[in-house]
Each structure stands twice: as C-alpha cells, then as structure tokens.
Amino acid sequence: MKKHNFSAGPCILPQEVMKKASEAVLELDDIGLSLIEISHRSKEFVAIMEKARSLALELLGLEGKGYQALFLQGGASTQFLMAAYNLLENKAGYINTGTWSLKAIKEAKLMGDIVEVASSQDQNFNYIPKGYEIPAGLDYLHLTSNNTIFGTQVKEFPKTDIPLICDMSSDIFSRQLDFSQFDLIYAGAQKNMGPAGTTLVVVKEDILGKVSRTIPSMLDYKVHLGKDSMFNTPPVFPVYVSMLTLQWLKELGGIAAIEEINEKKANLIYSEIELNPVFAGFAAKEDRSIMNATFNITDESLKEEFDAKCKEAGINGINGHRSVGGYRASMYNAMSLESVGVLVDVMSELERKG
C-alpha cells in the first residue's frame, strides 16, 4: 500500500511523474536508449533542458522579463555561497528566520559584511519579523520565503530598490506571488519539483557582472548562462523529473490552481490544530506555512497512541525537526487533500478518546 508521505524533503512527487520517469530510465520516448545513458548534448536531452528552463520561467510569469532559469548542482546550500560570490561587493542584508537563513549568512560572510536586518531568533523562529527598516548601502537583501523546519512563511515581501534574493527551496511553485519583485530565486529541487540533485536558479541577468572579484567558473552564473545551463554535465535525471513535474503543474492549471489546493490542505490541518486541544501549533497564526505545518502534542501521554495510529493509517514522515521537536506535516504540491484528511482524521480520533 502506498503510504501518505508527509516527509519534509526529499519528499512526495506526483505519481504519474514517477511512472513516466521510471519508464524513461529504461527507454526515453521510444528512442531505443535510456534517459540516463544518452549524451547530455544529444538533441533529446538538449530539448529536455530547454523545456525545463522555459517551463520554470513560464510558470513563474517571468518570460520575456530579463530572467533566465538554470538547473545547477550542489543544492540550495551551494547557492548560499554562490549568490554572495556573484553579488556581494561590500555589504549585504539578511533576514534571519531560521536554520536555512543562518546557513546562508554563514557562507555569505566569507564574501563581505553581513547585516542581520531582522531576526526571529528571540522566539525560536516561530514568527516572521515585520516592519523592519532596510539600512542604506546594501548590495542586496536576502530572505528565506518558507522556513521548512519551523513552519513559518513570508506572506509579504519588503519593498526595496536593492536586489532581492530569495531562497524558495520549500515553497517555489506553491503559491502566486509577483515573482518579478525578486532578482534572484533559488530552490533545491527535492522539496517541490523533483529528486535531489539539481537546484533551480532564476536570475535577472542585469544584476550580474557587478562585483570586482574573479569568480570560479562553476560558481559563476554568467558562465552557466553562457552555456545554456550545460557548462558541464548536468544531472540529467533530476532535470528530467523536474521538467515532468513542471509540465504536470502546467496541465493542472499552473500555480493559481495548485495554490487553491494547497490552501485547502493548509486550512484543513490548521483548523484541526486550532480546535483540537490535544494539539498546539508552533508557528504564529499569521505566519503559518501552507507547506509545512508544525505542531506539538499537548498531552505527552497520548504520544505513543498517536504515533501508533499514524503508523496504522500509513502516515509517514511527520516527526518534527530535532531543533523544534513535536510534529511537522509537509504538504508539498503533489500531496492530495485526501492524504491530509487521513492525518486530520487520526488527530480528531485522538481528541474523542482523550
């Protein structure tokens, strides 16, 4: 029986995408060869890469607006450094909303001065800082749109004239935003797009080429752009699966359609968390993530029973991150409303018994 996969990442992908991807491992589109044994310079793979890049821009509404999409390697973690390498000359601002922001700050400090413009560390990152002032003289401002570990999500982004950089690893393609307010977006594939092994980078070309340092080829966005995201052998399988997922999303009606479903899933679980005294939400209500719902059990004596009931119902991957404890239900794009319903049923059963 297929389980309900609430894992935070790597995580659930659409079933039909998995089916097509596994077929392509044996033979890609009747060409008599496997996807993973053909040259990345073959016309078949070049078409896949181009399709993936253009679908990403199309879904984000960024076609013809001076942006390019790249599929790189090294995970979002490499982007922490790469963004700074390419864009930080003197001083940059970071909004610290959790573990991933802190890691981004650590890497960027290797390249210049970092100003922590705002932080929610004082409350173990259970909220998103708001109403902060952005100091003058920054090369860019960096945010993490969705805090995968703490379950908070930025609902409104600051208005600023300096380049805005956003780590969207865990909520890209999940909700409508004016993506043109960002100058650089990056996201590891393994949360909402594909298997681990590739990172989507969407960059506005005119922000590049402004730092004075020499950038190593593999860390230079311009080098990758100049080679159409094929400077070296790309991770062909993750790129292919990402392309399939983006196509799946487009056929579903794009981000607008998936957002509606994601809102329903989030409403379902959060109303249960609010109404059921056995559970308490971790994140501040107005900042709750529609991707990762974090909650605790209020009566520890019920924990064993809850865990057993979840197991019985085929619910997988809801243990919270070790820095938060409790539970975390990740509800990425491919998760159905029905699966969230199964979890909510188990939660409400516990209340009736409790």
Ligand SMILES: *Cc1c(COP(=O)(O)O)cnc(C)c1O
């Ligand atoms: C998972 C995650 C990362 C790390 O991604 P890797 O691809 O493993 O390097 C970075 N930022 C956010 C917000 C994440 O959720």
